[in-house]
Amino acid sequence: MTGFGWLQAVIFFAIVLAVTKPLGTYMARVFEGERTWLTPVLAPLEKVIYRLCGVRDAEEMSWYAYALSMLAFSLIGLAYLYVLLRTQKWLPFNPQHVDNMSPDLAWNTAVSFTTNTNWQFYSGETAMSYLSQMAGLAWHNFVSAAVGIAIAVAVVRGLVRTNVKTLGNFWVDLTRCSLYVLLPTSIVLGLFLVWQGVPQNLHAYQAVHSIEGFAQTITGGPMGSQEVIKELGTNGGGFVNANSASPNENPTPLTNFVEMLLIFSLGAGLTYMYGKMVKDTRQGWAIFSAMAILFVAGFAVAYWAEAAGNPIVHQIGAAGGNLEGKECRFGVAASAFFATVTTDTSCGAVNSMHDSFTALGGLVPLVNMQLGEIVFGGVGSGLYGMIVFVVLTVFIAGLMVGRTPEYLGKKVERREVQFAILAALVTPVLCLVPTAIAAVLPAGLATLGNNGPHGFSEILYGFTSTNANNGSAFAGLGPNLFYNLLTGVNMMFGRFAVAIPALALAGALAGKKAIPESSGTFTTHSAIFVALLIGVIVIVGALTFLPADSLGPIVEHLLMLRGKLF
Amino acid sequence: MIRHLGTSVRVTAFSIVLLGLIYPLAMTGLAQALFPRQANGSLIAVDGKLVGSSIIGQLWTKPRYFHGRPSAAGKGYDPTATGGTNLGPTSKKLIDATRKTIAALRAENPDAMGPPPMDLVTSSGSGIDPDISPESAYWQAPRVAKARGSTVASVNALIAKQVRGRTFGFLGEPRVNVLEINLALDGVKPQ
Numbered sequence: 001m002t003g004f005g006w007l008q009a010v011i012f013f014a015i016v017l018a019v020t021k022p023l024g025t026y027m028a029r030v031f032e033g034e035r036t037w038l039t040p041v042l043a044p045l046e047k048v049i050y051r052l053c054g055v056r057d058a059e060e061m062s063w064y065a066y067a068l069s070m071l072a073f074s075l076i077g078l079a080y081l082y083v084l085l086r087t088q089k090w091l092p093f094n095p096q097h098v099d100n101m102s103p104d105l106a107w108n109t110a111v112s113f114t115t116n117t118n119w120q121f122y123s124g125e126t127a128m129s130y131l132s133q134m135a136g137l138a139w140h141n142f143v144s145a146a147v148g149i150a151i152a153v154a155v156v157r158g159l160v161r162t163n164v165k166t167l168g169n170f171w172v173d174l175t176r177c178s179l180y181v182l183l184p185t186s187i188v189l190g191l192f193l194v195w196q197g198v199p200q201n202l203h204a205y206q207a208v209h210s211i212e213g214f215a216q217t218i219t220g221g222p223m224g225s226q227e228v229i230k231e232l233g234t235n236g237g238g239f240v241n242a243n244s245a246s247p248n249e250n251p252t253p254l255t256n257f258v259e260m261l262l263i264f265s266l267g268a269g270l271t272y273m274y275g276k277m278v279k280d281t282r283q284g285w286a287i288f289s290a291m292a293i294l295f296v297a298g299f300a301v302a303y304w305a306e307a308a309g310n311p312i313v314h315q316i317g318a319a320g321g322n323l324e325g326k327e328c329r330f331g332v333a334a335s336a337f338f339a340t341v342t343t344d345t346s347c348g349a350v351n352s353m354h355d356s357f358t359a360l361g362g363l364v365p366l367v368n369m370q371l372g373e374i375v376f377g378g379v380g381s382g383l384y385g386m387i388v389f390v391v392l393t394v395f396i397a398g399l400m401v402g403r404t405p406e407y408l409g410k411k412v413e414r415r416e417v418q419f420a421i422l423a424a425l426v427t428p429v430l431c432l433v434p435t436a437i438a439a440v441l442p443a444g445l446a447t448l449g450n451n452g453p454h455g456f457s458e459i460l461y462g463f464t465s466t467n468a469n470n471g472s473a474f475a476g477l478g479p480n481l482f483y484n485l486l487t488g489v490n491m492m493f494g495r496f497a498v499a500i501p502a503l504a505l506a507g508a509l510a511g512k513k514a515i516p517e518s519s520g521t522f523t524t525h526s527a528i529f530v531a532l533l534i535g536v537i538v539i540v541g542a543l544t545f546l547p548a549d550s551l552g553p554i555v556e557h558l559l560m561l562r563g564k565l566f
Numbered sequence: 567m568i569r570h571l572g573t574s575v576r577v578t579a580f581s582i583v584l585l586g587l588i589y590p591l592a593m594t595g596l597a598q599a600l601f602p603r604q605a606n607g608s609l610i611a612v613d614g615k616l617v618g619s620s621i622i623g624q625l626w627t628k629p630r631y632f633h634g635r636p637s638a639a640g641k642g643y644d645p646t647a648t649g650g651t652n653l654g655p656t657s658k659k660l661i662d663a664t665r666k667t668i669a670a671l672r673a674e675n676p677d678a679m680g681p682p683p684m685d686l687v688t689s690s691g692s693g694i695d696p697d698i699s700p701e702s703a704y705w706q707a708p709r710v711a712k713a714r715g716s717t718v719a720s721v722n723a724l725i726a727k728q729v730r731g732r733t734f735g736f737l738g739e740p741r742v743n744v745l746e747i748n749l750a751l752d753g754v755k756p757q
Contacts, residue, residue: 021747053577064738069574072570076578076579123647123649125645133587136586138586138589138590178581183589187593191600194604196604199608201597205645205646206609208618211612211628211631211745212628216645218609218618218622224597225590242691246648246694251608251621257733258739264734316665317682319684320684323684324650324660325690328697335691336738354658355653358655362654451657451658454654457654475649476654479682556654556656565661566657
């Protein structure tokens with residue numbers, strides 16, 4: 001580990017901290033329908049959209065109508081992307097003459113982008129037309145992120161409101177998020193990425209001949225416009241197979257830094273927006289603190305493990321930290337850092353190959369996802385996932401002192417806890433059960449890229465990532481019919497089986513009356529609460545996943561130290 | 567539900583036009599106007615012929631040039647098949663390959679000092695890493711100097727000129743762009 005490595009982390013965190021309040025304030029204004037500095041430009045466009053689309057923007061929705069609209073929109077988007085991928089060969093913007101995708105792979109990809117997962121069983125440079133990239137994948141990058149944020153906003157409204165049945169209007173939240181938050185940022189920072197070297201063109205790939213006479217095909221395409229929303233919306237689906245490890249998507253240390261900031265900034269800002277909307281910013285900072293502590297802990301372990309390197313490689317005569325699957329311009333520190341950032345959130349973009357991390361270095365991204373992507377998290381999904389844990393923590397604290405648990409002046413009762421438990425159970429069940437099935441089926445073992453415990457880690461990572469809607473991979477795991485179908489189902493449940501209980505929880509809370517704070521009220525913005533919240537997250541995560549993780553990365557670490565090969 | 571579906575179809579259609587077509591096409595127009603070199607792939611031409619891209623690594627085999635890292639992209643440095651080996655730390659395949667790479671490096675660089683730096687024996691994540699570490703450049707300097715009949719000191723001086731430091735003094739790692747240093751070795755001015 002070097003001072004520079006830590007300095008990058010410290011400055012990164014300082015910037016995240018600095019943008020949290022302005023971004024949160026801005027988003028709170030956007031979602032409460034107040035004027036922002038972009039209103040003069042965007043309000044007319046917003047009105048046109050509502051009129052053309054038949055949105056009654058003044059209409060409020062119950063949690064049920066909100067969830068139905070969200071499901072209907074996701075379903076249409078899923079069907080649309082499936083058809084686009086199955087017909088791209090005949091459509092415009094296809095200078096490479098890319099063929100249509102197979103049905104099972106198109107299904108997997110369509111679910112993947114609809115659910116904000118961006119798990120990729122295809123290679124973008126050869127399997128996607130420019131039209132599919134722009135109007136299919138990048139479009140989903142915008143709207144799936146906006147859907148996530150919309151749900152989070154609705155959940156927050158459920159906590160704030162009293163004695164009502166409604167949580168806002170899904171179409172308005174979706175539109176405002178896309179127009180006021182995602183689009184302007186993408187335009188400005190997308191151009192920044194192009195300035196740094198990310199291609200943005202529509203012509204066919206360019207043939208070149210190197211000085212030594214080797215032929216090479218230089219890829220291109222509308223990459224900059226997609227790269228920016230891929231990070232900002234915590235989508236993570238690369239334009240090319242190597243994702244942000246590719247110098248096309250991530251050409252310089254500065255783009256790397258900005259991409260990481262893009263991944264983290266909205267998630268961080270949402271915590272402040274939360275505090276602002278519940279009229280107590282301390283509540284937002286409490287959640288921010290819990291996230292920050294888990295984030296730093298993860299980075300420290302990953303950085304240490306990768307800097308220490310692979311002792312087996314040291315024995316055969318090469319010195320230094322682990323650079324297998326890493327780029328020179330990023331090195332060990334910025335790669336371990338990106339891996340932590342991308343799995344704390346549900347982004348899943350990678351600037352290095354997680355499959356080639358040391359055993360413990362690879363355990364960090366895995367655990368980050370298993371905790372439920374609540375460390376800043378996916379845009380929106382991180383906040384509502386964290387609120388589920390907050391409700392559980394309040395409930396457990398209430399049990400410990402023998403009082404009816406309350407949160408933000410609302411009694412937390414049976415129904416709320418049931419919905420919270422339901423949401424919290426989705427991750428472990430959908431991660432562990434399919435892993436166990438895959439580990440005993442020939443089809444599940446057929447496409448592994450590694451043997452021994454690392455092969456098991458590939459399966460576990462695959463199902464963890466898809467169900468957490470992350471999308472990063474131990475990419476040695478290859479596609480086949482079994483994985484295309486099963487991970488598709490897994491992504492679907494990972495998204496909607498958390499979002500719908502979270503909305504139901506919000507609906508239940510919105511209908512409650514506020515009770516005044518008393519001397520017995522458990523404060524939820526204190527250091528004790530933050531510690532308790534982290535405790536609940538870690539204990540739930542550890543109790544659930546430690547056995548599985550022991551069979552993968554942990555046993556591999558012990559064997560790596562003994563020089564055992566598979 | 568029918569109403570939700572109707573609205574969904576309309577919002578989907580409208581947002582595809584705005585976010586899926588107008589946005590990327592307008593960005594392409596802006597990028598082509600503002601940053602045409604980068605937007606078109608940072609291509610490098612020598613004597614009017616395209617020889618590569620300054621951001622994409624290439625395969626180098628002759629002793630008179632600096633070599634890049636091992637590549638898992640296609641048959642090596644293929645930008646249409648980017649990716650790493652995806653082999654884990656206890657992979658026999660990985661360790662065998664690394665052992666071979668080290669042996670080959672040692673044979674090609676008999677006068678090199680010390681063990682080969684880690685980036686020269688590991689495959690990058692993209693398979694098209696354009697850079698090597700400064701240590702790896704200095705490590706290869708004796709071979710390059712010998713093949714060119716020049717002195718190690720003069721090659722080292724060129725490396726020192728070509729090293730790109732950390733951005734703003736703290737971001738990323740110091741590095742040497744292999745294509746650019748090889749063009750400089752040949753004394754060619756890229757266009």
